[in-house]
Amino acid sequence: MDVFDVIVVGAGPAGEVAAGRVAASGLSTVIVENELAGGECSYWACMPSKALLRPVDLAGEVGRVTGLRLGGPIDAAAVLARRDAVVSHYDDAGQARWLDSAGVTLVRGTGRLAGPRRVEVTTADGGTRTLVANHAVLLATGSRPVIPPVAGLAAARPWTNREVTGVRAVPDRIVVIGGGVVACEMAQAMRGLGAREVTMLVRGGELLGRTEPFAGEMVARSLADQGIDIRMHESAEKVERPEPGGEVTVRLASGGTVTADEILVAAGRRAATDDLGLASVGLPESGPIEVDESMRASGVADGWLYAIGDVNGLALLTHMGKYQARVAADVVAARARGEADDRPGMRDRADRAGAPQVVFTDPQVCAVGRTEAQARAEGFDVRVVEYDMEQVAGGYLLGDGYRGKAKAVVDERRRVLLGVTFVAPGAAELLHAATIAVTSEATLDDLWHAVPAYPTVSEVWLRLLEAYGL
Numbered sequence: 001m002d003v004f005d006v007i008v009v010g011a012g013p014a015g016e017v018a019a020g021r022v023a024a025s026g027l028s029t030v031i032v033e034n035e036l037a038g039g040e041c042s043y044w045a046c047m048p049s050k051a052l053l054r055p056v057d058l059a060g061e062v063g064r065v066t067g068l069r070l071g072g073p074i075d076a077a078a079v080l081a082r083r084d085a086v087v088s089h090y091d092d093a094g095q096a097r098w099l100d101s102a103g104v105t106l107v108r109g110t111g112r113l114a115g116p117r118r119v120e121v122t123t124a125d126g127g128t129r130t131l132v133a134n135h136a137v138l139l140a141t142g143s144r145p146v147i148p149p150v151a152g153l154a155a156a157r158p159w160t161n162r163e164v165t166g167v168r169a170v171p172d173r174i175v176v177i178g179g180g181v182v183a184c185e186m187a188q189a190m191r192g193l194g195a196r197e198v199t200m201l202v203r204g205g206e207l208l209g210r211t212e213p214f215a216g217e218m219v220a221r222s223l224a225d226q227g228i229d230i231r232m233h234e235s236a237e238k239v240e241r242p243e244p245g246g247e248v249t250v251r252l253a254s255g256g257t258v259t260a261d262e263i264l265v266a267a268g269r270r271a272a273t274d275d276l277g278l279a280s281v282g283l284p285e286s287g288p289i290e291v292d293e294s295m296r297a298s299g300v301a302d303g304w305l306y307a308i309g310d311v312n313g314l315a316l317l318t319h320m321g322k323y324q325a326r327v328a329a330d331v332v333a334a335r336a337r338g339e340a341d342d343r344p345g346m347r348d349r350a351d352r353a354g355a356p357q358v359v360f361t362d363p364q365v366c367a368v369g370r371t372e373a374q375a376r377a378e379g380f381d382v383r384v385v386e387y388d389m390e391q392v393a394g395g396y397l398l399g400d401g402y403r404g405k406a407k408a409v410v411d412e413r414r415r416v417l418l419g420v421t422f423v424a425p426g427a428a429e430l431l432h433a434a435t436i437a438v439t440s441e442a443t444l445d446d447l448w449h450a451v452p453a454y455p456t457v458s459e460v461w462l463r464l465l466e467a468y469g470l
């Protein structure tokens, strides 16, 4: 039996940040990982997907600037080689070195709760190691893709985020189940890197369902212009792949079929809580782990258990998992020292206000805070202002085909922003200004004095305020 002050289970972005910060506070810390330190984000999600999208995005930009022309199609093999470098060739030695330098002990194996403050680790050789925590256990086991119960789908060995981000040869034809973030980003990547036929099967009537409706509409128009076949109100009824690795045929609910070389499932993710021993501490065995604003698992006596990142289901985003990790780590360290654990940085505000997110399609969808529909549902006195971003000099200068739209959701009572959405090419870096405005609850009258430089796209802020009436 090994005793540490703090045990972290899962070395994805959330777990690593928590472990590093807890160790820096002087507590002895162990982190348990059963695949690669760095987690889904580093090897099969954020990093490789953005490496695949970056050249596609840039090619779109070049296409909008008069006088520039791409020398030919994108060199997919070179892009895949760079992707391999971005994922460190699926080797986590660098992350392991970082954990070591941060004073965190890395234990390789599968962790499972075995009662209060106790984690049993099954190691690769089948052995078991018992870890006991003096102060806290932080669960950071992430999430796994959902495979819908469609006849023949699982047997057809569909691609998930892992295979599509790790693609070795871009398929000629690919069918995508889903209309969310992964589906949109990866449909665009596959098409941009040379897939001839990309077909998206979207169960509902819109893409990117959690964003402002105009965002999904603009992305749908753009993906269609890029040659992607988007089938709304369509779903797979049966999937057949007679030869392993061969052609796949999808029978559609509306009748008809789609035949492709690969099928990608991008139908959401579920918390990785299976076989985590949650029942041994009185929690439901599956589903996301419910937490309070200090990331403590609800319903666990003595408050020694925390859940951060995708596993708590609050926001399936790397930056939010890392933020939750900082909150939890500081709370754990303060409680261990017997100090006050309610200082301002020790409570989650950002998830409740609406997490910032960028969808890296062309155009990019950048949003923070509440959508108009969410704000109205929560009973705010809402007023909305919108502006077309190509009307801003900085936008117009970016290219002839540049189109964008901004929307601000205002709380009329306090004259503060509840949410902001920008949909435009290359808008990702605009988002943080909106995040600062929404999080700090700056009034519109304060924002009036934040003068955007000319001619930048940020002048859209001024236009939104003028449209509001300032």
Ligand SMILES: Cc1cc2nc3c(=O)[nH]c(=O)nc-3n(C[C@H](O)[C@H](O)[C@H](O)COP(=O)(O)OP(=O)(O)OC[C@H]3O[C@@H](n4cnc5c(N)ncnc54)[C@H](O)[C@@H]3O)c2cc1C
Pocket (backbone or CB within 6 Å): 009, 010, 011, 012, 013, 014, 015, 032, 033, 034, 035, 036, 037, 038, 039, 040, 041, 042, 044, 045, 046, 047, 049, 050, 109, 110, 111, 112, 140, 141, 142, 143, 161, 165, 182, 272, 276, 308, 309, 310, 311, 315, 316, 317, 318, 319, 320, 321
């Ligand atoms: C294709 C794709 C693209 C994405 N792009 C973005 C993006 O651009 N920006 C963004 O913010 N988010 C993005 N996300 C979401 C992001 O990947 C996740 O929010 C993030 O990885 C969650 O971090 P985490 O630490 O909670 O979990 P994970 O990254 O899933 O890490 C969990 C770790 O725990 C380990 N583990 C699990 N169970 C056990 C166990 N019992 N014992 C030991 N170890 C265990 C796993 O092996 C893993 O290493 C993307 C997701 C996908 C699928």
Ligand SMILES: NC(=O)c1ccc[n+]([C@@H]2O[C@H](COP(=O)([O-])OP(=O)(O)OC[C@H]3O[C@@H](n4cnc5c(N)ncnc54)[C@H](O)[C@@H]3O)[C@@H](O)[C@H]2O)c1
Pocket (backbone or CB within 6 Å): 148, 149, 177, 178, 179, 180, 181, 182, 183, 185, 202, 203, 204, 208, 209, 235, 266, 267, 268, 269, 315, 316, 317, 357, 358, 359, 360
């Ligand atoms: N750029 C980014 O920040 C980024 C990129 C990729 C993923 N992510 C995160 O990863 C998470 C997972 O992404 P995702 O795209 O898998 O999930 P999602 O929740 O964004 O989208 C899921 C899609 O699948 C559809 N769907 C659900 N069940 C279905 C079924 N049974 N049959 C057919 N369609 C079904 C939904 O209607 C939706 O269109 C997201 O929550 C997102 O936050 C973030």
